[in-house]
Amino acid sequence: MNYAELFCQSNFSFLCGASHPQELVNQAHFLGYQALAITDECSVAGVVRAYTEIKEHKLNLKLIVGSLFSLGDELQLILLCPNRQAYAELCRVITNARRRSPKGEYNLQEWDLKTVKECLAVWLPKGHKEQDTYWAQWLKKHYHERVWIGCSRLLTANEAEHLHHCEWLSQHYQLPITACGAVLMHHPARQALQHVVSAIKQGTTVANLGRALLSNTERTLRPLNKLVKLYKPEWLQASVAIAKRCHFDMGELRYEYPAELIPSGKTPQQHLRDLVELGIKKRFPEGLKDSVRAIIEKELTLIAEQQYEYFFLTIHDIVQFAQQRKILYQGRGSAANSVVCYCLEITAVDPRQINVLFERFISKERDEPPDIDVDFEHQRREEIIQYIYQKYGRERTAIAATVSSYRFKSALREVGKALGINETQLDFFIKNINRRDSGLNWQAQIAEQGLDPGSEKSQQFISLVTEIMGFPRHLSQHVGGFIISAGPLYQLVPVENAAMQDRSVIQWDKDDLESLGLLKVDILALGMLTAIRKAFAMVKQHYGRDLSIAQITKMDDDPDVYNMIQQADTVGVFQIESRAQMSMLPRLKPQNYYDLVIQIAIVRPGPIQGDMVHPFLKRRDGKEPISYPSKEVESVLSRTMGVPIFQEQVIQLAMVAAGFTGGEADQLRRAMASWKKNGQLMQFQHKLIDGMLKRGYSKEYAERIFNQICGFGEYGFPESHSASFAVLAYVSSWLKFYYPQAFYAGLLNSWPMGFYPPAQLVLDARRHEVKVLPICINRSEYDHVLQTDETELAIRLGFRMVKGLSEESAVTVVNHRPVSGYQHVVQLKQLGIHRDQLEALASANAFHVLTDNRYTARWALMESETELPLLKEQEQPFLFNSKPSDIENMLEDYASTSLSLNRHPIQLLREAGLLPRYTSANQLTEKAHKSVVTVIGVVIGRQAPGTAAGVTFMTLEDDTGNSNVVVWLATARAQKKAFLKSKIVKVSGILERGDGDVTHIIAGKIVDLSHLLEELNTRSRDFH
Amino acid sequence: MKNLWLYLHFPHLQLDTLFSQAPVDHSLIILDSKTNTVLQLNRQAKAAGISLNMGLGTAAALDQKLQVIPYQAEIERHKLAEVAEVLYLVTCDICFFQPNGLLLRIHNMLNLYGGLDAYWKIVQGQLEQVQVSFHYATGHSPFAARILARDAWNTITDDYRLMKKRVGDCALQQTELHPKDVQKLTRVGIHSVGNLLKLPLKDIAKRFDIELVTYLGRLTGEFQHPMHFFHPPDHFYRYLELMFDIENTQTLQHPLKHLFNGLEQFLKVRDLLTQQLFITFKQRDKEDIALEIGSAQGEYQASKWQALAALKLETLQLNGPVCAITLKTGETQVRRPDKADMFDGQKGALSALQLISMLQAKLGDQAIQGIAIRDDFRPEYASVYSKPLQPNKPLEHLQALRPSFLLHAPQPLTEQVSIIHGPERLHTGWWDNNEKTRDYFVARSTFGQWYWIYRTPDMRWYLHGLFG
Secondary structure (H helix, E strand, C coil): CCCEECCECCCCCCCCCCCCHHHHHHHHHHCCCCEEEECCECCCCCHHHHHHHHHHCCCCCEEEEEEEEEECCCEEEEEECCCHHHHHHHHHHHHHHHHCCCCCCCCCCHHHHHCCCCCEEEECCCCCHHHHHHHHHHHHHHHHHHEEEEECCCCCCCHHHHHHHHHHHHHHHCCCEEECCCECECCHHHHHHHHHHHHHHHCCCHHHHHHHCCCCCCCECCCHHHHHHHCCHHHHHHHHHHHHHCCCCHHHCCCCCCHHHCCCCCCHHHHHHHHHHHHHHHHCCCCCCHHHHHHHHHHHHHHHHHCCHHHHHHHHHHHHHHHHCCCCEEEECCCCCCHHHHHCCCCCCCCCCCHHHHHCCCCCCCCCCCCCEEEEEHHHHHHHHHHHHHHHCHHHEEEEEEEEECCHHHHHHHHHHHCCCCHHHHHHHHHHCCCCCCCCCHHHHHHHCCCCCCCHHHHHHHHHHHHHCCCEEEEEEEEEEEEECCCCHHHCCCEEECCCCCCEEEEEEHHHHHHCCCCCEEEEEEHHHHHHHHHHHHHHHHHCCCCCHHHHHHCCCCHHHHHHHHCCCCCCCCCCCCHHHHHHHHHHCCCCHHHHHHHHHHCCHHHHHCCCHHHHHHHHCCCCCCCCCCHHHHHHHHHHCCCCCCHHHHHHHHHHHHCCCHHHHHHHHHHHHCHHHHCHHHHHHHHHHHHHHHCCCCHHHHHHHHHHHHHHHHHCCCHHHHHHHHHHHHHHHHHHHHCHHHHHHHHHHHCCCCCCCHHHHHHHHHHCCCCEECCCCCCCCCCCEEEEECCEEEEECCHHHCCCCCHHHHHHHHHCCCCCCCCCHHHHHCCCCCHHHHHHHHHCCCCCCCCCCHHHHHHHHHCCHHHCHHHCCCCCCCCCCCCCCHHHHHHHHHHHHCCCCCCCHHHHHHHCCCCCCCCCHHHHHHCCCCCEEEEEEEEEEEECCCCCCCEEEEEEEECCEEEEEEEEHHHHHHCHHHHHHCCEEEEEEEEEECHHHCEEEEEEEEEECHHHHCCCCCCCEEEC | CCCCEEEEECCCHHHHHHHCCCCCCCCEEEEECCCCEEEEECHHHHHCCCCCCCEHHHHHHHCCCCEEEECCHHHHHHHHHHHHHHHHCCCCCEEEECCCEEEEECCCCHHHHCCHHHHHHHHHHHHHHHCCCCEEEEECCHHHHHHHHHCCCCECCCCHHHHHHHHHHCEHHHCCCCHHHHHHHHCCCCCEHHHHHHCCHHHHHHHCCHHHHHHHHHHHCCCCCCCCCCCCCCCCEEEEEEEEEECCHHHHHHHHHHHHHHHHHHHHHHCEEEEEEEEEEEECCCCCEEEEEEEEEEECCHHHHHHHHHHHHHHCCCCCCEEEEEEEECCEEECCCCCCCCCCCCCCCCCHHHHHHHHHHHHCHHHCCEEEECCCCCHHHHEEEECCCCCCCCCCCCCCCCCCEEEEEEEECCCCEEEEEEEEEEEECHHHCCCEEEEEEEEEECCCCEEEEEECCCCCEEEEEECC
16 A cells, blocks of 8 residues: 655644654655655745755655645645746745745645636645535635645544544535645654644644644654554545646756846857956956966866856946945855956956866866855845846745744743743753763753753753754745746745845755755845955055055065064964954965965864874974875875865865765765754764775774864864965955054944954054054044044044934034034034933043033033023033043043043052062063953953863953953952953963963962952953 | 931842742852843852852853852742732832832831830841842932942941941932933943032933933932832732752741741731632642641631641642642631521532532542543543642544543453554654553444554553443
């Protein structure tokens, strides 16, 4: 006897289905089903996963695409797709129903069902005689021979009556009956989880749901012999007959690119070639070397073979628009690092300088789709998005989805609530469980926090939390992955509303798109591009020099710039400005572009967890011989001295050293990207290690490679992205070295972005002898600008720093400024700006040219009566006439602009005689290695990187610079109070100077001095 | 006579209520669940470095063994009312400042007690009874007394100059002013009440709204401050949160005694008797247990009630730990000599309630119970015993066919039956460790009885009920 399951919901019917699509298809295959329909409610979001699973494991199971719909309370039916047209129809119905409702809901209408001409329908009668009679007639009339009554035997109470009713309907209206299982779980063991998700959905506990729960475990994929006992043979036969009519295969879906990109009469190949030839003239005005020409030809051939022309042309079109609008952008990704992309002006990496990269373009054997992400200025990305919508229309454009899944915290909280565990206790667990603690897993930690590990309830809790992790919760929008099609998108995939207004998302995420071979265009936002563009504009304005990214990379590697980078003088520079990057710079000493590419990729948890950093440094310094376990490995690793650093290398290693096929390697790559979410990576462990052992590699080496794969998983960096980031790192360093004023002003004007708040950028600027002028009511603009002060070019802080002042008000102040400047505070009150805004300016001491006391200025502005024009020249004296002290001035500076150009808090405290003896940050270089030192500073950062277990880094700032403190776990525990809470601390410890003169203080004693400046409003960047 | 006010500030009322009788030796905080910040904390928590308004995360990091109790306004409200009642015995004008302050108007009481010191001694005496920590201060206006008490001035004086000076020294953050106004004032260098009061009121009025001006007027005493004074309630109601869960009825006697003492005091000063007491034992996870004690002739003495309660408790079965107790009086009557005629007893029919009380008195409470339905698939849990005469809520979900008579425990099926209907499969109940896996059938016995039988996964058959 055969059976095809036509009614099966996966966990993409959120909080209803309790099994992954993959689990369902595997189980159906195991049970010997002929076919399985995945019929999530008004959704096809889970179908691609089922499809991919079948394809990858070559399962002998037919997948049917379908969906369950409810029309109000009256009608429930399943639509199944027999062919491609039916699929387009289904997508259209889902899209219409979804677009009528806010995110996550749908609203089906009778009209939708009337328009269905191809889909097959399985009707699930409600059991209400009058209603069902109406719908039986309706369905017969509109669906003719395409409708069946679906009957399920689930051994529930009163089931017999329902079956009688269905049979009666069948006889009266000549509607055949098919068996269907109403499946929610692949296995009975998922019942508890199904109960839990039902409780989560209803916002109550499992125990409170009572008879709203499933009463038994029958809604699973059940063995055929059981089904034979439960159903009449003709009902089972009907299911198979329906399945036979379904021929649609997801593999038929083909992406049709928008045609308007190609001028009529040209083929895509021709057009792309023409554009590339145009680009060659622009990019290589002095002519093309034969070797480069050869690469271009090779790339074009590859693109033609894979039919990727449209993809390149689409991106070309978008970046052309960005150029017109003078929006700075930069492409990255495997396909971006090609000479073709350089010629199409998608990237600005000159291939002659870094030819090493260009061998690894699209890899045919790795079976990956081409990957190009384009970063745009973060403040102007919306213009690009609007352009895409305008050009292709909303019908043809949507953003890819991101599936938000249950992660540890959400799983713990929601499952706990469903089991009736007190919420405060759940909060407590969540706060106190350190997921980075590799020594103790969370199950053990939760026992430490007081959950009795022996009790049944705790065990249920732990196993349910584990089970639900990785379950999808809802669809949200991808950061910038657009899909654009030739015809309406809703014939390819359902489109639904996103949470953000006027955005629509498709029901598939990027992995699904990849599985189907559909391409998306990533439109991303990057703050550094904004900063660079603004700096370029200032260079042009004040120095008359036109700059572009391509132009800077074209010049040879500048030793002065690299010298600065080697000194870790990189505050504000792209990517290499973090504390970890900075401590590596003096050791790695990058001297050229490719060194930077390595630098960016190496200071990542991947290489650090895989213990790859030290071997690399040793080999580089010649302290360790460079050796390769085999010739194949050498071919992959020679450019990084035998140490795998990039994601691509790890994938290639899996292929050459462990014998992975191209397809398997691609699966590995995807598993790496999402392994924290679903832990799929572990399934590769054996395959990889065994494969390597079989090929004669040592176990230790194999395990090291696997560890690195795990580390890469979350944070790993592909070389292709690192290469593009290195360009921006170099360009920003170059600007910092040659045009520091423009560099800092550009950064400050693009904030928030990057690693450092304005206060620290300004401090760094001043340490580089850049003059910074205070906010002034008569000199400042909204943005920070460059002004000539005496003879030098200085940064004039802009009104954007003033907290509580809107851009609109600031612009009003600037536009109405008399040529001779404002002479009196009262003049400002006549601008019609809200009082609060002017008060904010007063507190920021913007009126310092008019009055020497910001308190008085603010008091005067607070008065409401002088807004009457008659009284405008009068001014009341401030009866409480006290001048702010130095400390008060400093506090006001911090409160109103987050930074002070006056004396540093530490300096003030020192001058007030409040501080004991200590070593200032700039004197640390004079202290010997291993000497005992005491430092005092404002805590500007605490960071506990997951990679270095048990260590927290503290950054202290004083008036001369920053000092780096390392706090070991034991020290931190013993002195928690001072460590966690303090804003100003005194740290006594041992000074350590490592490779490249990197100086740390290993904390011994930590004393909290915050009371000295209680109100000091500094903000520390804490990472806990 | 000049106005004089006394303000009492109870900084950790909930903590004191919960732990005054059984001090703990570990860190303990009361947490504001909305903001997840520390509201109250004990000495040990302070020593660990935890401070007020600190986030839960930081607090928990500072002390791993920290005990966290969510803030419950209810507890403080009850306790504050209790404190007011105790004070009402010695002073008349009491005003609540929720959730943790009491204001007393005292200038009109001083003659009665013969001066400020004597009055304060009496008040202190009353406060000792309630075992809560407090800060206090006198003030020339209600707000002045409040600021000073909250600042822990802990001074009783009628030196108005001194009080005003002290108020002037207070920081603006300590006032009732809106934080936004305080911030505005700070931004022009005004940090203390004294700074602010130096400014002419009309200058302030030009820059701030009327609320600030009103506040200042009330603070200085220039403006009237309307008050709603406390009137003692007619009924006694008290809530007692237990320091630890009690599972033994014997142990419950002790906290009950505490409550009865309060009751006696309450009734005595009002010269009242009550015939009925309602005691509720609150349980953390289970339903509350309600207990009624009656005394036909009315009673006020704690010892008598204690004895009655002890009898009642003997028959009480606790099905879980008790975490709190409430005690409240029913009807009260003025105490007068008992002159009822012994032949004057009630005549006529009994009401249902009366019948149940009578049966309960004769047979014991446990013997008389009602039945309620519960929403659960498992037949064993689908009905429960309940208090008699409690209304039943109908179930929302579909009613399946169920027999009228369910056997107390299923019995092995020992006779031939013919199956008429079924199966209905039950496989649920994992969450409370009483999972049932059964196939139920309706069957007919050879004698024509309709049985409700089931089969277990190992193919054993049981009789579980009979259809009527």
